[in-house]
Amino acid sequence: MRQDIRVKPESRGSQTVEARAPGRQAPADSISLRGVGHSYGELQTLDRIELELPAHGVLGLVGPSGCGKSTLLELVCGLRAPGSGTIEVGGATGAAERLARCAFMPQRDLLLPWYSAIDNAALALRNQGMGRREARAAAAGLFERFGLEGFEASRPEELSGGMRQRVAFLRTLIAGKPVLALDEPFASLDAITRAEMQEWLAAALRADPRTVVLVTHDVEEALYLSDRVAVLSARPARIVAELSGPAPRAADRDAAVTDPAFVAAREEALHALRGS
Amino acid sequence: MHDSGSKGTTRWRRWLLPALLLAALVGLWQIACSTGAIADALNLESYLVPSPAEVASSLWENRGLLAENAWVTLREMLIGILAALVVGVGFAVLMHRWRVLRDAAYPLIVASQTIPIVVISPILVVWFGYGIAPKVVIVALICFFPITVNALDGLRSVDPEAVKMMRSLNASRWQRFRRVEAPAALPNLFTGIKIAVVIAPIGAVFAEWSGSSSGLGHLIQSDTAYYLVARQFASVVVLSALALALIGLAALAERRVVTWR
Numbered sequence: 403m404r405q406d407i408r409v410k411p412e413s414r415g416s417q418t419v420e421a422r423a424p425g426r427q428a429p430a431d432s433i434s435l436r437g438v439g440h441s442y443g444e445l446q447t448l449d450r451i452e453l454e455l456p457a458h459g460v461l462g463l464v465g466p467s468g469c470g471k472s473t474l475l476e477l478v479c480g481l482r483a484p485g486s487g488t489i490e491v492g493g494a495t496g497a498a499e500r501l502a503r504c505a506f507m508p509q510r511d512l513l514l515p516w517y518s519a520i521d522n523a524a525l526a527l528r529n530q531g532m533g534r535r536e537a538r539a540a541a542a543g544l545f546e547r548f549g550l551e552g553f554e555a556s557r558p559e560e561l562s563g564g565m566r567q568r569v570a571f572l573r574t575l576i577a578g579k580p581v582l583a584l585d586e587p588f589a590s591l592d593a594i595t596r597a598e599m600q601e602w603l604a605a606a607l608r609a610d611p612r613t614v615v616l617v618t619h620d621v622e623e624a625l626y627l628s629d630r631v632a633v634l635s636a637r638p639a640r641i642v643a644e645l646s647g648p649a650p651r652a653a654d655r656d657a658a659v660t661d662p663a664f665v666a667a668r669e670e671a672l673h674a675l676r677g678s
Numbered sequence: 679m680h681d682s683g684s685k686g687t688t689r690w691r692r693w694l695l696p697a698l699l700l701a702a703l704v705g706l707w708q709i710a711c712s713t714g715a716i717a718d719a720l721n722l723e724s725y726l727v728p729s730p731a732e733v734a735s736s737l738w739e740n741r742g743l744l745a746e747n748a749w750v751t752l753r754e755m756l757i758g759i760l761a762a763l764v765v766g767v768g769f770a771v772l773m774h775r776w777r778v779l780r781d782a783a784y785p786l787i788v789a790s791q792t793i794p795i796v797v798i799s800p801i802l803v804v805w806f807g808y809g810i811a812p813k814v815v816i817v818a819l820i821c822f823f824p825i826t827v828n829a830l831d832g833l834r835s836v837d838p839e840a841v842k843m844m845r846s847l848n849a850s851r852w853q854r855f856r857r858v859e860a861p862a863a864l865p866n867l868f869t870g871i872k873i874a875v876v877i878a879p880i881g882a883v884f885a886e887w888s889g890s891s892s893g894l895g896h897l898i899q900s901d902t903a904y905y906l907v908a909r910q911f912a913s914v915v916v917l918s919a920l921a922l923a924l925i926g927l928a929a930l931a932e933r934r935v936v937t938w939r
Contacts, residue, residue, distance in 0.1 A: 481842050506846035508839040515938040516861040525857070526847040557938060577847050 430457035430613045431492030431503055431580035433478060438487035440473055446638040447473050450487070453632060453641070457580075460607065460614040460650065462624030464671065465634030471617045472509070472585050474639070478615055479504040479583045492580055505579040509586045511570035513558035519569050520545060520554040526577035544572050548606060564595040568602065575610065582614045588623065597655065600626055604651035621671045626659055627651060631667075633674040643674035704730045728908035736908040737915060743897070748916050750893040754810055754885070755878040755924070758817025762874060765818070766825035767867065773826075774833040774859070787826060795820055796884055803889040813885035813893070820881040821874035828870030832863025865939060868932040875924040879917050 433455040440448040447470035455461045463471045476482045478489060480500030491500045505526070513522045521528075523544070524537035532540070538554070545551055550568055558566060567587060574582055587603070588596045600623055607614065607627075618624050624631045625647035633643040648663035658664060710716045711729030720727065728736070737744065773780035795816060802812040836859050844854045886895030894913045901910045 476842070479842075479846055481845065501846060502848075504846055506842055508843050510837075510839065512837060512840045512843055514840075514858065514861070517857075525844075525849075528857070529844070529847050529849040529853050559938070573847070579846075583846070 449638040462628030462631040505577040754813040762821035770829035816885040824873035832866030
């Protein structure tokens, strides 16, 4: 029940915000990677990656540190061009077109210290040319829905780690892009806050489904949040296993992650990771 | 969040301790002069070694003259710093925007620092005459380096991940500059400005020594001929007070602008 306190149903937002916030239409794109390879100079990082993700699906990417999973995410977003193969996001293959369809959430929250929490969250709207007052009004509705009410004017350094991540996620969500690309969004948090944030994100995605690519080194996090988890090998990364949890983004996280089927999937993923 | 009492105490200590030390040093100087100790040691007439009290009275007696010349030097410094700020920041932005320009110009800017300003100062007097122009150019030349280098460092300090984030949030090149790079560069820019403000008087005085008819540097130089040592000290006091005031102004501006630190 806790997540229902954190993420309120959509009807709680004001009507003008509902109309304004790009998230409401919940656009989503399918993603497909065919034979994607990449290298930094001599160093080959990715080797013939094949992935298919339907619209509104959540794909988890797990792998050992430095295996190239963040690179893969940047490739999907069009922040980099692949050395070989094709990447399609919503039917678009060009890097600039992909970039237009993906919102990227970097590893650290990277909230801009010279802006208040709400101005950070509304950054995408400002970049789209919306006036400050209008952008704040649009973001305010989401602050209320996502349990950040009262912290609109706070400076990032005044927020806790979990709150900063929430603002960073809202910033990504508000961009209204069909695809959310999350690069280890909770890696910097302590275990308890991290579990809470996973529940929070699950609730957010239940309320506002998007196509999501989630990079993490935490198998449990990937299995709990994703419809499908791709396990990558050490560099050059290949997909060594694809599996899924029994109940992605279940309301009761504690029950979900102790479910025998979940535990079995986790063991399988860990086995694939170690064997790679 | 902070204990206001201890914060108040530290602020007091920050001002009080240097003030006490300064008072002690001035006191020592006063004693050494009034006993004639320094003059005897240097084997000089006592009027050549003025005491703080004599400097203070010279400061008061010559207040009109000093103010007049201080204004000349202050103007040279302010216009020079302002010119360095405009050109330096502009250049830093251009070098940040175009990598080729940075690779080509940056080593030259660093290398140019090996040229002693004292050497070009007479040349500039030949070129620009005895007016304010060569002084402004000299001040601007020596202030250009700290401002440009620090501004560029600031612009480059931006996290590459933040740039990726902004790109995926539809930011144009200008929006990335306006919302991320420029604010990130501000603390470094202020560091550069504070360094520039400290060295600006050196440039102004050198420039005045190379040829001028007014200014504190000029006054110090011409007082040498008449052994007006007390007034020379008075000029030095005024010059350093000007520099301190400028630093204070820069620090104040920094606190008003960079509110997130």
